Amino acid sequence: MKNTAIKDLPRSDSDRIENVRREIFERAIELFDSYGFRGTSMNRIAEACGVSKPALYHYFDSKSHLLDTLYQDIMSDFFSSMETLARKESAPPTEKLGRLVELQVLHNIHNSRFLKIFWRERHEFDEGARRSLAQREREFEEWVRSIIIAGQASGEFAQGSPQVLMLSVLGTLSTVHRWYQYANASPEEVARSIRQMVLTGVAETKR
CATH class of the missing domain: 1.10.10.60 (Homeodomain-like)
Known part of the structure; x- marks a missing residue:
């Protein structure tokens, strides 16, 4: 310290x-x-x-308040970027999803130490903070789901349950902070590789 x-x-x-x-x-x-x-x-x-x-x-009412404020501080810019990306009407769904994947991978890697603590200790948030956190997570999931639905409508993504595809994508991204240091690759290389894997996985197969 x-x-x-x-x-x-x-x-x-x-x-x-x-x-x-x-x-x-x-x-x-x-x-x-x-x-x-x-x-x-x-x-x-x-x-x-x-x-x-x-x-x-004087700065924090409690440990829970400190942890919640730290989460908001780290995640606020990320969620703002995600919302802007999701609402960018001119971008095709493939570009949106690819960029979203890259941004989250890089964010998770750069904040890996906090995220390890957050996932271990998130049950310690007080009830109000847990409700706020759950609402923010549902909003993020809906942004991803809306991109997938748009990609299916345009023929860029394969048909299937948007909910399953969304959870599959986010499940892949949620563990990056745990293993990226074993990848022997830069954060940018990890982000590009996962982007390619995700887009290949959701892409409509051309016949």
Whole structure:
């Protein structure tokens, strides 16, 4: 972990609040990874950050709030990009799905440490955060499903259950963060390979 205490970050920096939050995120991830969510107290996080527990509560109401905020921070730009892509009417479904696959693979690789913790600890979110998370996931699934339906309608994708195809694609993408380091390939190469595999799998067979 970094040795600089949160209190020693420059106070004149206009982005200080955001920098403090990111420092807390970084150290919380280290602790969640080492001790698990339940094994990491707010006292332990505050100690790692070099601040008092009341000072930590100034930024986060609880560990669950911290974990939820970290998830929102990491995923917000990704979901925004996905929504823009899904609604890009001029792009053909094959291009949309291929780009979606590449973006998610790269995102999952670049955030692999957090995602390992997230999938292990997501049950620790409070009820409201779990509902919000489930709603966001359903929205994402619907974007992918709509691309598949459009591809079937245009003749680019094979006919079949859009739900099954969507879950198959997302199931493939959901494990990348666990094994990519064994692929002996760059993140971009992994993304291109999975894109090709997915598009080949859903493509309409020409007769």
